[in-house]
Amino acid sequence: MYAALWRALPGPTWAKALQAAVLLAVVVAVCFRWVFPVLEPLMPFADVTVGP
């Protein structure tokens, strides 16, 4: 899977590495900004209020 992705990226090795790093950064950013905040309420770590 990742090997196929690596082959699909154009350019010499340094360009491939740069693109891979950018892709990784995008994945992290999307997770931090949108994915994890949606998942968090489903996790039982941080409820601080009392309620029925």
Place this chain on the structure above:
Amino acid sequence: MARRLLGVAGELLVTLGALLLLFVVWQLWWTDVVANRQAAQVVERLREDFADDTGSTAAGGDGVAPVGLPSGAFALLHVPRFGDGWVRPVLDGTDREVLASGVGHYDGTAGPGEVGNFAVAGHRTTWGRPFHDIDRLRAGDRVLVETADHVYVYAVTGHEVVPPTEVDVVAAVPGDPGAAPERAVLTMTSCHPRYSAAERYVVHAELLDTLDPADLDPALSAATEG
């Protein structure tokens, strides 16, 4: 073919593991970064508001664009036991968004200094963890609530650990939901134990004194030394 499928499955599992680790990083580190920044902004705005002496909330129309800032901030909570200069904003409600910016005031409970129970909730871990050290509060410790017009000085009377459904702790008379309140008390709730939400750590305090805002700093240094 089977080996290729196995390889892809392995890579997917490794990816899933990496994502789970990333979630932990986000939860334990990034939420603190975001929440502390938010809280600092709200504190700054509240201070400006108080200095203007309008007595309005942070949502008041002072011309500063409230971009990304939650409205409903109305007080500053000072807890000397949590550290020198420790301050967090108190906001209306106990929604997740509210608790990501500071301490939340339970809807329907008394206001600061009012007869009844001024009940607030704050994170013990993650999201700036305002009440991380709630278990370090001891009887007699001061908790100061600063509003535009007054500073209310509460003294801690004790704590309890209760199940999450124990709503009586935020009743007007804590532990006695039917009773009519005669005293002004403050209740702080947070999760317990740390990194869990199995129980709630609850601290009770009672109103000791009402000061002029100008007397805040002397009262804080007195509480820190005491």
